[in-house]
Every structure is written in C-alpha cells, then in structure tokens.
Amino acid sequence: MVKGLSAEWGMCSRTALLNDHLYSLSYWNDSIAVGTFNGDILILDAITGSQTAVLPGHTGGVTSVTFSSDGTLLVSGSRDNTVKLWDVQTGGVIKTFHDHIGEVWSVSISADHTTIASGGGAVCLWDIETGECHQIIEQQHQVQCVRFSPTNPQCLISVSGETVQQWDIDGHKVGPTYTGYQITFSSDGIQFILHALDGVTVHNINSRTVMAKLDTDISYHNYGSFYLTPCCFSPDHKLVAISTSDYKICVWDITGSDPHPVETFIGHNSIITSLVFSSPSTLITASGDYSIKFWQIGASSTGPIVTDPKSTPLTLAPTKSTTLKPKSGLIIPSDLPDGVIQTWGILTGLHKGSLQIPAGDSHQSNTQLIDNKLIFVWCADEMINIWDAEKGELLQTINVPGGSVKHLRVSGDGTKVFCLYEESIQVWDIWTGEAVGKVRAQDVDIKSGDGMVTCGKMQSHRIEGSKIWVNVLPSSWGWGSYRGWDFGVPGSPPVLFSSDEHPPNRLHLNDNKVWEISNSRMKDIVTGKVVVQLPRRVEEAYYAQWDGHYLVVLFWPKEVVILDFRNVFLL
Numbered sequence: 001m002v003k004g005l006s007a008e009w010g011m012c013s014r015t016a017l018l019n020d021h022l023y024s025l026s027y028w029n030d031s032i033a034v035g036t037f038n039g040d041i042l043i044l045d046a047i048t049g050s051q052t053a054v055l056p057g058h059t060g061g062v063t064s065v066t067f068s069s070d071g072t073l074l075v076s077g078s079r080d081n082t083v084k085l086w087d088v089q090t091g092g093v094i095k096t097f098h099d100h101i102g103e104v105w106s107v108s109i110s111a112d113h114t115t116i117a118s119g120g121g122a123v124c125l126w127d128i129e130t131g132e133c134h135q136i137i138e139q140q141h142q143v144q145c146v147r148f149s150p151t152n153p154q155c156l157i158s159v160s161g162e163t164v165q166q167w168d169i170d171g172h173k174v175g176p177t178y179t180g181y182q183i184t185f186s187s188d189g190i191q192f193i194l195h196a197l198d199g200v201t202v203h204n205i206n207s208r209t210v211m212a213k214l215d216t217d218i219s220y221h222n223y224g225s226f227y228l229t230p231c232c233f234s235p236d237h238k239l240v241a242i243s244t245s246d247y248k249i250c251v252w253d254i255t256g257s258d259p260h261p262v263e264t265f266i267g268h269n270s271i272i273t274s275l276v277f278s279s280p281s282t283l284i285t286a287s288g289d290y291s292i293k294f295w296q297i298g299a300s301s302t303g304p305i306v307t308d309p310k311s312t313p314l315t316l317a318p319t320k321s322t323t324l325k326p327k328s329g330l331i332i333p334s335d336l337p338d339g340v341i342q343t344w345g346i347l348t349g350l351h352k353g354s355l356q357i358p359a360g361d362s363h364q365s366n367t368q369l370i371d372n373k374l375i376f377v378w379c380a381d382e383m384i385n386i387w388d389a390e391k392g393e394l395l396q397t398i399n400v401p402g403g404s405v406k407h408l409r410v411s412g413d414g415t416k417v418f419c420l421y422e423e424s425i426q427v428w429d430i431w432t433g434e435a436v437g438k439v440r441a442q443d444v445d446i447k448s449g450d451g452m453v454t455c456g457k458m459q460s461h462r463i464e465g466s467k468i469w470v471n472v473l474p475s476s477w478g479w480g481s482y483r484g485w486d487f488g489v490p491g492s493p494p495v496l497f498s499s500d501e502h503p504p505n506r507l508h509l510n511d512n513k514v515w516e517i518s519n520s521r522m523k524d525i526v527t528g529k530v531v532v533q534l535p536r537r538v539e540e541a542y543y544a545q546w547d548g549h550y551l552v553v554l555f556w557p558k559e560v561v562i563l564d565f566r567n568v569f570l571l
Contacts, residue, residue, distance in 0.1 A: 011296050015049070015293050018036070024286070032046050035078075040056050066107055077118050102142070104119070106120075117158075120143055135169070139160035141160045143159065144160070155169075162181065175208070178194055187233065193242075195231050232276050247272055263295070265295045269289045343355065370410070384419070398430075400419060416429060420470070483496065515544055
C-alpha cells in the first residue's frame with residue numbers, strides 16, 4: 001500500500017500469481033503464453049488472467065516464446081538446447097528441433113511461417129517443414145536476442161554481446177551494424193527500438209534514421225552471459241514501454257517531435273523479464289517475482305490524493321490486523337497507537353482518508369465491521385470501550401476484571417469480545433456486556449517427554465468466527481501446544497478441540513479449499529494440490545481475512561497483500 005501516489009503513476013488492474021519464475025511471455029488475441037523456469041509453458045486468458053492450459057515438454061527453463069502472426073503456432077526455446085513448435089488449438093507439439101548450439105535464449109518465426117530463428121551459442125535457422133537446420137550464423141558471443149522482421153520473411157536481426165546486426169535468410173550481413181543489448185520491431189516492420197547503454201532510441205529501418213531518443217533511467221539486469229533489457233511497441237506504434245531501474249516500467253509517447261513519458265508503472269519487486277502490449281491501452285509484464293501484471297494506460301489518478309492532516313506518516317505503522325469492507329472496497333489497517341485508522345482503496349491501493357479514534361495501547365484494541373458499522377474496541381482502566389469510528393460515538397462499555405490484558409479481539413461474527421490474558425481467555429457479549437465464557441491455561445494438559453504437564457501461559461492466538469486458537473505454554477520451560485475453543489453456543493461452556501481437528505494455520509475459504517497462512521498458499525484439501533502460492537517473503541504471514549471475494553493477507557510488519565479470488569476457484 002502506498003499513500004499519496006503521484007498523479008502520473010499508472011494503475012495495475014490485475015495480478016496473476018504463478019508458482020514459478022517467469023522467463024518470457026507472448027501475446028496473441030486474448031491469449032498469453034508464459035515460459036517458466038521448470039520447463040512448462042502456461043497459457044493464460046488475457047481478460048481474466050486465469051490459467052487455461054499447460055504445455056509440458058521442455059526439460060529446462062523456457063527462455064523464449066512467441067506466437068506466429070496468425071496465432072495458430074507457438075514457438076518456444078529452452079535451456080534444454082531444443083526448440084519446439086506447438087499447435088495452439090490442440091496444445092500438442094508439432095515438431096522438436098534438436099542439437100541447437102548451446103542453450104536457447106531467443107526464438108522468432110518468419111512472417112510466412114516457413115522458418116524459425118533461434119539464438120544461443122549461434123543463430124540457427126530451421127526449416128519448419130523438414131525440421132532441419134539449414135543455416136548457422138556464427139557469433140562471437142551468446143545470442144541473447146533474434147528477431148524476424150514482422151513483414152519481411154527474408155530479414156532478421158540478432159543481438160550478440162553489444163553487436164546488433166541485420167541478416168538475410170542465407171546468413172549474409174545486410175544493413176548497418178549497431179551497438180546495443182536489445183532490439184524490438186514494431187508490428188508494421190518499419191521501426192525498431194534499440195536498447196543501449198547510452199539510452200533507448202527508436203529507428204526507422206528503411207531510412208536508417210533515429211526517430212526518437214528516450215532519456216530514461218534504463219535497467220540492465222545481468223542474465224548469465226548477457227543483459228536483460230525488455231522493451232516493446234504498442235500495436236498502434238505510438239507508445240514504447242521500457243523496463244527501467246528499481247523494477248519499474250516507463251511508457252513513452254513517441255508521436256511528434258518531443259517524445260515524453262506518459263506513465264510509470266510500479267508494483268513488481270523483482271526483475272522484469274518480459275513485457276508486451278495487448279492493446280494500445282493495456283500492457284502486460286512478467287517478472288521474477290512469480291507474477292504477471294496487467295497495467296491500464298491512461299487510468300492513473302487525475303489529481304492529488306487528499307488525506308486527513310492527522311494521518312500517519314508516509315510509511316505504514318506496524319500493523320497487526322486488518323478489516324475488510326467489501327461493499328465499499330476499503331481496507332482498514334488497525335492496531336495503530338496514534339489514534340488514527342487509515343482507509344485504502346482495495347483495487348487501486350490509494351490512501352483514501354483517515355478516521356480519528358481514541359489513542360491507546362495497540363495490543364489492547366481491534367477494529368471490526370459490524371452491521372455495516374466500523375467499530376473500534378479498546379481496553380483501558382479495566383473497561384472495554386465500544387466505539388463507532390465513523391460517527392465518533394461511544395456505544396457501550398464493559399467492566400472487566402483487573403490483570404494484564406495482552407490482546408483484545410472482536411469475533412468474526414461481531415458478537416463477542418475476546419480478552420487474552422497471560423493465564424486465561426475471557427469472553428463477553430459485545431452489546432449486553434454479559435460474560436460468555438472463560439478458559440484457564442492451568443486447566444489444560446499437554447504432553448511432554450515426562451508425561452502430562454500443567455500449562456501456565458497463553459501466548460499467540462488466532463480467531464475465526466466464534467473460535468479461538470491459542471498457543472498454551474507449560475508453567476516451566478518447554479514447547480507449547482495449540483488448543484482451540486468454540487464460544488459459539490450460548491449458555492454452554494466453550495467446546496474444547498485440538499489443533500489437529502481444526503489446524504490454527506488454516507483459513508477455510510470454501511468446502512474444498514483452505515488458505516495456509518504461514519505457507520502463504522491456497523490448497524485443495526481433497527486433492528492436496530497447491531492452487532495458489534505467494535512468493536516466499538522475508539516477513540512472516542501474520543494474519544488473513546476472507547469475505548468470499550477478497551483475501552487479505554498481512555505480512556508483519558508493514559505489508560498488506562490483497563488477492564481477488566473470483567476466478568481462482570475455477571481452477
């Protein structure tokens with residue numbers, strides 16, 4: 001979450017989280033092909049971002065994929081030293097081209113669909129019909145990029161080391177030699193982008209003149225034996241997208257005499273390995289952070305973000321819980337010690353405002369949406385206070401016994417308040433103030449090496465609905481054990497259950513799928529398949545909340561991740 005985004009920052013409309021490092025991608029007619037580290041090619045729907053097919057076959061990472069101009073064929077190159085030609089409609093392999101010189105780093109298919117060019121230890125030209133390599137163009141360095149002209153099947157360009165050279169189909173040099181690390185054609189074959197150390201330039205391939213020079217903060221990521229510098233044209237040739245430093249993407253308008261940046265996209269946290277326009281207003285990017293992002297050009301904020309002058313500093317304060325307001329699309333980070341609750345747009349990530357609340361100890365407060373009211377609860381001077389955060393009114397007070405309250409939480413259904421002391425849990429009805437139940441650590445026995453031991457402390461906890469899980473520790477030194485209680489039956493003592501029956505690490509999303517909080521993944525409990533896996537992070541996943549549409553995951557101490565699961569359950 002970023003507060004106060006600049007007006008020129010662009011908007012990410014969708015993120016697809018995958019289970020592998022992403023090497024490459026290609027787009028055609030609402031389909032995206034993604035080459036992965038493990039050798040699979042994933043086919044995604046470019047509208048929903050959902051996975052529609054998997055093409056297995058390579059035994060090494062798929063470093064390059066490209067659709068043919070009519071979308072019927074897909075070519076892939078791999079670190080297993082092979083090139084494969086795929087039938088897009090059936091997903092089957094038409095032909096495998098063996099004995100490439102070294103690992104394959106780039107592939108391209110000619111406009112007439114007769115020849116495939118692959119780059120690695122050399123440029124190899126393959127006859128699609130016979131499967132034979134009819135031409136090898138030797139190079140001094142690894143070939144990191146090879147491209148056929150989109151309109152001339154007799155012309156291609158290769159990038160080896162810092163040398164960019166044009167060739168004909170017979171392996172003869174044609175045209176001038178350039179210095180650079182990456183080259184990309186426009187779809188009409190008239191222009192190309194040259195990515196070099198001294199900047200990015202747009203050239204006319206016929207007149208050999210520089211059409212535009214883009215003064216941007218270029219990113220060069222060393223990718224083994226060469227630099228990775230992705231760039232591309234928009235379909236109407238008016239825009240150029242470039243991977244810049246700090247994992248950003250800059251979009252330039254190159255029409256007219258004064259090229260200028262129009263969007264800056266920020267959101268990836270690792271190397272951007274590939275990018276492509278799917279329309280004049282949509283850009284798709286793949287990254288080493290296991291994600292594909294869809295960016296909307298021209299959808300950025302039109303004015304400054306107005307915030308409450310009493311709001312917190314630019315960076316988030318440590319946050320231990322969140323509250324999801326699905327109807328209004330807001331995330332409420334709570335547990336802030338300075339008397340402010342911040343509100344954020346769930347789709348844009350923009351800070352929308354702040355609500356003033358009574359300041360207090362962050363461990364003894366909680367925020368919850370109850371009957372469409374944002375309720376803030378805090379404990380002070382042996383009193384639980386129920387506060388309407390939006391109206392700024394005190395609704396209820398509950399007298400509680402003395403002692404050191406470690407944590408205070410509202411139940412998921414909004415009917416109860418849980419007070420976690422060091423030695424016990426006490427629960428009250430949030431509106432009547434009546435005691436609902438109490439459990440004590442000393443009444444819980446856990447197994448130890450010497451048999452059963454008496455517990456003395458209650459530590460970490462998690463709440464789901466009327467259930468609470470607590471880590472119960474022995475009175476003397478030793479490992480604890482999770483125990484859970486359900487306070488959902490009025491007038492009855494809380495029901496005790498073990499962590500094996502109700503694992504405290506699991507948040508049930510529906511009958512078949514659970515979210516494993518500490519592993520940051522969604523799992524199908526029937527098949528055991530991992531459906532969604534977030535990238536490994538330094539911070540520990542501390543908290544998760546589900547409303548049937550969005551999943552909010554809190555990574556301690558300052559990161560909130562929001563996942564839209566409308567399409568995931570179709571997998």
